[in-house]
Amino acid sequence: MSVPELSSETLSAIRLTIELAAITTVILLLVGTPIAWWLARSKAWWKEAIATVVALPLVLPPTVLGFYLLVALGPSGPGGQIASLWGARTLAFTFEGLVIGSVIYSMPFVVQPIRNAFEAMGERPLEVAATLRASPLRTFWSVALPLARPGFLTGAVLGFAHTVGEFGVVLMIGGNIPGETKVLSVAIYDYVETLRWAEATVLAAGMVVFAFIVILTMTLIEKRVARPGK
Amino acid sequence: MMSLRSLAAGLVVAAISLPASMAAAAETNVAVAANFTEAAKEIAAAFKEKTGDEAALSFGSTGQLYTQISQDAPFEVFLAADDERPAKAVSEGYAVEGSAFTYAIGKIVLWSTDADLVSGEDTLRSGDFNKISIANPTTAPYGAAAVETMKALGVYDDLEPKIVQGNNIAQAFQFVQTGNAELGFVALSQIAANSEGSRWEVPVDLYTPIKQDAVLLKKGEESAAAKAFLDFLKGPEAGAIIEKYGYGTAAGS
Structure with missing residues (x-):
């Protein structure tokens, strides 16, 4: 089979999508880890309320998030105030705006597996580390993180993949700007709407293959990582 | 997915x-x-x-x-x-x-919620704004008419980097309404009922009816x-x- 030629428009959408997913995943690992740690360890009675807030994007339609973001990123919301620091008016229609949206939207996919991993290792390893006089920070780095590795891998892969698959939120706050906010899912949608089905087919099939590989890889990695521990 | x-x-x-x-x-x-x-x-x-x-x-x-x-x-x-x-x-x-x-x-209008922003085609020529919202010109005729208008006025090349696209004319309107874009080409029908903001009804000779x-x-x-x-x-x-x-x-x- 010959490889169909991709237009520069399509290539830029692919590049943009990978960039968005990668940056979002890194931010989510940085932000999500302390949240997951706290959710796994805290005894606060209201922690499940916080967990619920984190999980909300799982069930909310992307249009709800998109609508709130459109208002929040705009001149009358906090996003507009931040944007005014460099003389812009809004964070909507920008790559940064998409990153903010994606971080919120994909948060549960990263936090949940990491939290599960932290919970699964139990108190015991941490107590042992404490009796060996490891500082809490040292314990976290040398004991908790390695033990929770499968959770981190799952979270990172899911966060990345889910951001690649994001559509509704981007459609509502992106403004369809090539090279800035026109990601793969929106490009496919555009192709379908304009009846350019040849291009749509190539991209859509690519997404199916991508999703298959992601999920399969994740399952295999999880199995492999989990084994030595047992 | x-x-x-x-x-x-x-x-x-x-x-x-x-x-x-x-x-x-x-x-x-x-x-x-x-x-x-x-x-x-x-x-x-x-x-x-x-x-x-x-x-x-x-x-x-x-x-x-x-x-x-x-x-x-x-x-x-x-x-x-x-x-x-x-x-x-x-x-x-x-x-x-x-x-x-x-x-x-259908008729298109250049519209802003800001009462002083839109005065006429000069507004487009001045380019004194960050974002201008239109409907996706490849799928929405109102978007195509907006592009035609900007081309007829010879401002399209200058304004292109400032264009944001709504998926349809309703979304193009939404972008202006929420203030994310200062102005945009919307359908006259969308703002016929209110008198807020400022507007310029685009002369019909600038775009195909x-x-x-x-x-x-x-x-x-x-x-x-x-x-x-x-x-x-x-x-x-x-x-x-x-x-x-x-x-x-x-x-x-």
Whole structure:
């Protein structure tokens, strides 16, 4: 089979999508880890309320998030105030705006597996580390993180993949700007709407293959990582 | 992945609603271009009052609706935002030959919620703004008209980096309404009812008239309600509503 030629428009959408997913995943690992740690360890009675807030994007339609973001990123919301620091008016229609949206939207996919991993290792390893006089920070780095590795891998892969698959939120706050906010899912949608089905087919099939590989890889990695521990 | 999910959902919806539409004889499913939303609702209400028949309206961009129709969506009538898609529907065999007619002529307006921003074509020439919102010109005729206007004024190349696209004219309006874009090309029908902000009604010689055509789809060929709705749409009562919402009619202008 010959490889169909991709237009520069399509290539830029692919590049943009990978960039968005990668940056979002890194931010989510940085932000999500302390949240997951706290959710796994805290005894606060209201922690499940916080967990619920984190999980909300799982069930909310992307249009709800998109609508709130459109208002929040705009001149009358906090996003507009931040944007005014460099003389812009809004964070909507920008790559940064998409990153903010994606971080919120994909948060549960990263936090949940990491939290599960932290919970699964139990108190015991941490107590042992404490009796060996490891500082809490040292314990976290040398004991908790390695033990929770499968959770981190799952979270990172899911966060990345889910951001690649994001559509509704981007459609509502992106403004369809090539090279800035026109990601793969929106490009496919555009192709379908304009009846350019040849291009749509190539991209859509690519997404199916991508999703298959992601999920399969994740399952295999999880199995492999989990084994030595047992 | 998301698009696949929604495709599957769409198929399920289509499968469920298809038998329903065939069962209810006095109901007709009408696909309506987003810009005509408010007028269509009022026309459907007047239609129901007069005939007792129900017109169930589905809104979307013309391109999106056309794609759905080509995939056997259960629509009987198609009110497009252009005259191309209805003609194409006829030539592709989705619509009944000879049934297409122009029900409204759309007008575009440059609009801002800021009362001082839009003064006329000078506003476009000055380029004194960050973002200008238009509907996606490849799928929405109002977006194409906006691009045509900017090209006719010779400002398109300068403004291109500032353009943000809504998926349809409703979203282009939303971007301006929420202040994310300072101004944008919207349909006159969207702001005909309010007097807020500032606006410039684009002279009709700057863009090709947006002839909005309606067509009877093959699925509605045997539906009395679908035909009655189209007849009603041609009549004077509907015409008055259409003009009230800021459109021209073939008869009126």
